[in-house]
Amino acid sequence: MGSETELKLAVAPEDLPKVRRLALLSRGSLEPAATKHLKTIYFDTADRQLAAAKITLRVREDGRRLIHGVKVPHKSLAGLATRREWEVESRSPVPDFDAFPPGTVDTVLDTKALSADRLEAAFETDFRRSVRRLALGTGGEVEVAVDEGVIRAAGKGEVPISELEFELKSGEPADLFALALAVAEQVPLRVLVASKAERGARLAAGTLAAPAKAPRLDIEAGETTSDAFGRIVTDCTSHWLANVEAVADGSNVEGVHQMRVALRRLRSGFKLFRKVLGPEPSRALSDEVKWLAGSLGPARDWDVFIGDVAGPVFESLGPDARFDRVLLQAEAERRLGYGIAWRAIEDERHTRLALSLGRFVAAREWREDGDAKRLDESVKSFAAETLDRHFRQVRRSGRHIMALEPEALHALRIEIKRLRYALEFFGSLFDGREVRRFLDGLAGLQDFLGNLNDLSVAQRLITTLGKADAGRAYAEGVLTGFYGASLERKRKSLRSQWAEVLVQERFWRD
Numbered sequence: 001m002g003s004e005t006e007l008k009l010a011v012a013p014e015d016l017p018k019v020r021r022l023a024l025l026s027r028g029s030l031e032p033a034a035t036k037h038l039k040t041i042y043f044d045t046a047d048r049q050l051a052a053a054k055i056t057l058r059v060r061e062d063g064r065r066l067i068h069g070v071k072v073p074h075k076s077l078a079g080l081a082t083r084r085e086w087e088v089e090s091r092s093p094v095p096d097f098d099a100f101p102p103g104t105v106d107t108v109l110d111t112k113a114l115s116a117d118r119l120e121a122a123f124e125t126d127f128r129r130s131v132r133r134l135a136l137g138t139g140g141e142v143e144v145a146v147d148e149g150v151i152r153a154a155g156k157g158e159v160p161i162s163e164l165e166f167e168l169k170s171g172e173p174a175d176l177f178a179l180a181l182a183v184a185e186q187v188p189l190r191v192l193v194a195s196k197a198e199r200g201a202r203l204a205a206g207t208l209a210a211p212a213k214a215p216r217l218d219i220e221a222g223e224t225t226s227d228a229f230g231r232i233v234t235d236c237t238s239h240w241l242a243n244v245e246a247v248a249d250g251s252n253v254e255g256v257h258q259m260r261v262a263l264r265r266l267r268s269g270f271k272l273f274r275k276v277l278g279p280e281p282s283r284a285l286s287d288e289v290k291w292l293a294g295s296l297g298p299a300r301d302w303d304v305f306i307g308d309v310a311g312p313v314f315e316s317l318g319p320d321a322r323f324d325r326v327l328l329q330a331e332a333e334r335r336l337g338y339g340i341a342w343r344a345i346e347d348e349r350h351t352r353l354a355l356s357l358g359r360f361v362a363a364r365e366w367r368e369d370g371d372a373k374r375l376d377e378s379v380k381s382f383a384a385e386t387l388d389r390h391f392r393q394v395r396r397s398g399r400h401i402m403a404l405e406p407e408a409l410h411a412l413r414i415e416i417k418r419l420r421y422a423l424e425f426f427g428s429l430f431d432g433r434e435v436r437r438f439l440d441g442l443a444g445l446q447d448f449l450g451n452l453n454d455l456s457v458a459q460r461l462i463t464t465l466g467k468a469d470a471g472r473a474y475a476e477g478v479l480t481g482f483y484g485a486s487l488e489r490k491r492k493s494l495r496s497q498w499a500e501v502l503v504q505e506r507f508w509r510d
Helices: 013-021 173-184 196-205 225-241 244-249 253-273 279-316 321-346 348-362 379-397 406-429 432-462 470-491 494-502
Strands: 002-010 034-045 056-062 065-077 080-089 119-135 141-153 157-170 190-192
Touching: 002 173, 013 141, 013 157, 034 196, 065 225, 065 348, 080 173, 119 157, 119 196, 141 173, 141 196, 157 173, 157 196, 173 348, 190 348, 225 253, 225 348, 225 379, 225 406, 244 253, 244 321, 253 279, 253 406, 279 321, 279 348, 279 432, 279 470, 321 348, 321 432, 321 470, 379 406, 379 494, 406 432, 432 470, 432 494
Parallel strands: none
Antiparallel strands: 002 080, 002 157, 002 190, 034 056, 034 119, 056 065, 065 080, 119 141, 141 157
16 A cells, blocks of 8 residues: 655646746756646446545556556645555556455455446546656655646536645655745645545536535544644644635535634634743744634624524514615625635635644644643643633633623633633543533533624624615614514523533543
């Protein structure tokens, strides 16, 4: 079995000539650049089982040779993907599993069930690849490939391929990020998370990029605090980048929501560990994460206004031109909000942040001027201390909860959210049933405080829509009255919800 560690970067087609001329990508060349035409057919079952499992099965024409390949994803860091890969040569134009040695692809595929009559050509790629190998100043080697062409699916059209790929042949992953950052200073780039195979599968299926939720994070008790922090940054960065395309096409509000959640979790991770991290570049990276999350704020606020607050209230009351006017103006504001989000994604700061975080993790940059002793200690003791501190902060912020003003309730909501993120990060270190019970104990209060915040934001937003006339005043009054009445009914449970929080056992102390 082989493996590949590669970083893919999207390049505007008009910028590809500039990429090819970059001295940065020719200095230290170990051999002359070579250009070849590659045509690849990707196969799958009729119900797309392989695409669902993110397994790639392909036959590539490389000159007169047919190269059969299988790829399986392994892990990802800020767009740097490590995949298990097997390749063999065969004369067959369709996948030939018998050509692979035993104990290779048959460990990830039921090759007997995947007979030729069950497989079909799903899509193809057709592109020219210019390749050269560079010596890195640190002693490693990288293969640099520039790909230009198309992904094509019968009856579905085609989408362009215009990308730069770095594959690490030897050396450290941090070197790839450093090289990519240097190139990004000269040519606009965007980190590509989806492989050609994943993009082709979407084209063939006629679907758009789907929003992605955060995967379960399994930190192990034997890991150090430093290891755990690296895992958390990697997890949150991958979660954010996995939603970029869903945000870009703007067809599913969950894309913005999930990307914003990922960025908030990432910033929370920096805050949880800040006492043991070196101050830089940790502080600067956290500030950039805050900028990017803020760029998604307007889109998310209008999504909630239309989909969760004003929209349902107005719909429940039946047709009314005054409501329609408010929602029409809100929709226009939402489009502007998505424009702000898209410009942030296209901004060079976005690419620089993703690549800088990749280098940050790969090189363990937080150890510079960090608390080495605590970073090398078991993460479980750090987790217990952190959870204890945040639970105390929640209890302190919620004291006299029935008398708290809206600003204080908002501060309590933030503290509960930080505690929940910490529980999600460190949950695998403890009994899952106890973690779930604790989170359930927070849920009722957190939901109420979230609804209260949604109303506060909605009241602010509606005053920005159109003229301050009788129609808008009526809609504003209806919204505050109906949604506010619902919150007042829920407020009656506030004391019992707070009591549910207070009785939670601090299981992390065991």
